[in-house]
Amino acid sequence: MEETGKKTIGLTTQIFLALLGGAVTGILLYFFAGESAFVQDVLVDGVFYVVGQGFIRLMQMLVVPLVFCSLICGAAAIGDSQALGKIGVRTIGFYLATTMLAVAVALTVGMVIRPGLGLDMSAIQTVETAAPKEKVSFAETLLNIIPQNPIASLAQGEMLQVIVFALIVGVILAKLQDKVQMVTNFFQQFNDIMMEMTMMVMALAPVGVFCLIARTFSGLGFDAMIPMFKYMASVLIALALQCCGVYQILLKVFTGLSPVRFLKKMAPVMSFAFSTATSTATIPMNIDTLEEKVGVSRRISSFTIPLGATINMDGTSIMQGVAVVFVAQAFGITLTPVDLLTVIATATLASIGTAGIPSVGLVTLAMVFDSVGLPTEGIGLIMGIDRILDMARTAVNITGDAVCTTIVAHQDGTLDKEVFRRD
Numbered sequence: 340m341e342e343t344g345k346k347t348i349g350l351t352t353q354i355f356l357a358l359l360g361g362a363v364t365g366i367l368l369y370f371f372a373g374e375s376a377f378v379q380d381v382l383v384d385g386v387f388y389v390v391g392q393g394f395i396r397l398m399q400m401l402v403v404p405l406v407f408c409s410l411i412c413g414a415a416a417i418g419d420s421q422a423l424g425k426i427g428v429r430t431i432g433f434y435l436a437t438t439m440l441a442v443a444v445a446l447t448v449g450m451v452i453r454p455g456l457g458l459d460m461s462a463i464q465t466v467e468t469a470a471p472k473e474k475v476s477f478a479e480t481l482l483n484i485i486p487q488n489p490i491a492s493l494a495q496g497e498m499l500q501v502i503v504f505a506l507i508v509g510v511i512l513a514k515l516q517d518k519v520q521m522v523t524n525f526f527q528q529f530n531d532i533m534m535e536m537t538m539m540v541m542a543l544a545p546v547g548v549f550c551l552i553a554r555t556f557s558g559l560g561f562d563a564m565i566p567m568f569k570y571m572a573s574v575l576i577a578l579a580l581q582c583c584g585v586y587q588i589l590l591k592v593f594t595g596l597s598p599v600r601f602l603k604k605m606a607p608v609m610s611f612a613f614s615t616a617t618s619t620a621t622i623p624m625n626i627d628t629l630e631e632k633v634g635v636s637r638r639i640s641s642f643t644i645p646l647g648a649t650i651n652m653d654g655t656s657i658m659q660g661v662a663v664v665f666v667a668q669a670f671g672i673t674l675t676p677v678d679l680l681t682v683i684a685t686a687t688l689a690s691i692g693t694a695g696i697p698s699v700g701l702v703t704l705a706m707v708f709d710s711v712g713l714p715t716e717g718i719g720l721i722m723g724i725d726r727i728l729d730m731a732r733t734a735v736n737i738t739g740d741a742v743c744t745t746i747v748a749h750q751d752g753t754l755d756k757e758v759f760r761r762d
Contacts, residue, residue, distance in 0.1 A: 362556050365554065387554035390546060390550040391547055394543055412509065438653050441656045452569055454569035548719060581654075582738050618647075618736050618740075636754070639747055662718075682710065
């Protein structure tokens with residue numbers, strides 16, 4: 340009983356420490372044991388490789404069933420809210436539009452800053468992932484979204500097809516409701532199983548990250564440091580542009596409200612989201628703040644805010660957009676315009692099925708990588724840093740929910756601007 344008072348190190352801290360430990364270990368091996376056959380064969384290409392790639396495979400194992408079940412449950416929940424009619428359509432449309440803008444902003448920032456240049460990952464790329472992906476036309480890409488055989492799509496991990504099929508199933512479950520309650524319960528319970536499995540896999544993240552980073556730095560030395568800092572800067576810049584630029588322009592255009600005043604009123608909610616790194620925990624505070632300080636009807640916010648916490652993951656989409664550019668540049672892979680459009684579509688659809696736990700964004704990142712043929716080894720570099728950026732992402736996510744809610748309330752005629760003007 341006495342041990343209950345002891346403080347445990349959180350997963351975020353463990354992953355960060357593993358990142359630092361792996362980097363230091365890799366650099367020491369690079370400078371002091373780089374020529375040792377034992378170190379290279381047993382440690383670098385043995386233990387580090389097997390454990391690191393084993394962890395990556397565990398994450399890949401989660402992708403298809405997790406996204407499939409999450410999307411079905413998410414679509415079914417959205418369908419249950421159709422009583423709000425036009426408000427529901429406007430809200431979902433706005434969330435999808437801002438997510439696409441977020442990915443576009445991320446890709447643009449990544450192309451300008453070019454964080455992956457100078458990091459030659461080709462030396463550690465495995466033979467399995469080194470095979471180039473066959474390029475297809477944009478028209479074929481659109482047609483390939485529709486699955487000819489959904490079972491084959493699930494088995495082969497064709498994620499765009501899986502997403503479309505899952506959305507259709509979810510909408511039908513919502514439409515039939517009580518007639519198919521047993522099937523709906525099955526997917527909800529299986530989704531709970533996948534969430535628990537995700538948490539179990541992520542409990543191994545510190546060990547996986549340590550081995551992935553140690554192996555990377557043992558072959559690259561200090562050359563990997565600058566690109567990693569450039570990646571962090573790229574994500575933070577893209578998040579700032581989305582939060583203080585895109586959202587506030589939309590707010591001003593659609594409602595005429597002052598963006599500066601809006602940000603001041605939302606600052607406590609953003610701070611809370613930043614400190615907790617969870618959108619779900621901020622739902623009550625977000626609804627109260629919008630009603631008491633912005634003037635949004637609770638009838639609107641009680642629908643749009645929980646829905647946004649489910650499907651509006653702009654911060655996660657920004658991370659995925661920058662990560663795609665970062666890893667493509669690190670591996671020397673050229674992204675075509677079709678690839679960029681595919682990333683925007685995949686990241687946007689993936690955000691609908693991203694659950695409200697911090698680690699799922701990295702799991703769906705593997706899906707985004709697969710959509711354009713990028714190797715998943717790059718996730719090892721991103722994972723440790725991503726846990727630091729997760730708090731900023733969450734603050735952007737809840738700000739997007741609040742902006743959308745304010746705009747929808749204004750269009751519905753239920754926004755009290757007198758409350759907003761009050762200090």
